[in-house]
Amino acid sequence: MTDAPQTVLTVDDEPSLTELYAAWLADAYEVRQANDAAAALDAVASDFDPDVVLLDRQMPETTGDELLDTLRAEGVDCPVVMVTAVDPEFDVVSMPFDDYLVKPVGRDEVTRTVEASLTRETYDEQVRDYFALARKRAVLEASTAVTEVHDHPAYRELRRELDRVSRTADRTRDDLLRRERPFEHD
Missing domain, CATH: 3.40.50.2300 (Response regulator)
Structure with a gap:
C-alpha cells in the first residue's frame, strides 16, 4: 500500500x-x-x-x-x-x-466537490466489497449444513469481515449524506 x-x-x-x-x-x-x-x-x-x-x-x-x-x-x-x-x-x-x-x-466549492467525489468513489468500492462478501456467505449457507457453516473458522472470519465492511460503508454513507445535504443533519 x-x-x-x-x-x-x-x-x-x-x-x-x-x-x-x-x-x-x-x-x-x-x-x-x-x-x-x-x-x-x-x-x-x-x-x-x-x-x-x-x-x-x-x-x-x-x-x-x-x-x-x-x-x-x-x-x-x-x-x-x-x-x-x-x-x-x-x-x-x-x-x-x-x-x-x-x-x-470558488475554492471551497471546488475543494468540497473533489472531496465528495472521492468519498463517493470510496463508498462505491465499499458497497461492492460488501455485496461480494454477502454473496460468499449466501453461497456457503445454501450449500453447506448450517451447523458446519457456523462452526467453521473461515465462515466466522467472513461474518466478521462482512460486519466490518458494513459498518465502514454505513459511516461513509452518513458522511456523504452530511456533505450532500448538510441542512438535514444539523
Missing part, C-alpha cells in the same frame, strides 16, 4: 483557471493541468492515473462533452466533474459525468 497523494486532472482551455484550481488543490492532491483535449488524453495515456477530473465543457476544437466521451471510451472511470460556464440543460442527463459546477466557482 502506498501513501501517494490522490490525483486530480484539471482540463480547461484557460490556463489561468487550471493554474488556479491547481493552486487550490495542491496542498492535498497531486494535480496535473491540461489546456486542451490532446494534453488531457496525453496525461491519462502516460503514467498519470487521475482519481478525479475537473473538466470544462466549452473548449475549442474538442469540446468537454466530446472529451468526456473519449475519456470514458479509453477506460477512465474515475469521477469527472464538469466545471463550466454552461448552465445545465436536459442534455446532461445522458452525459457520463459525476458532478457539475457552474462558473464562477
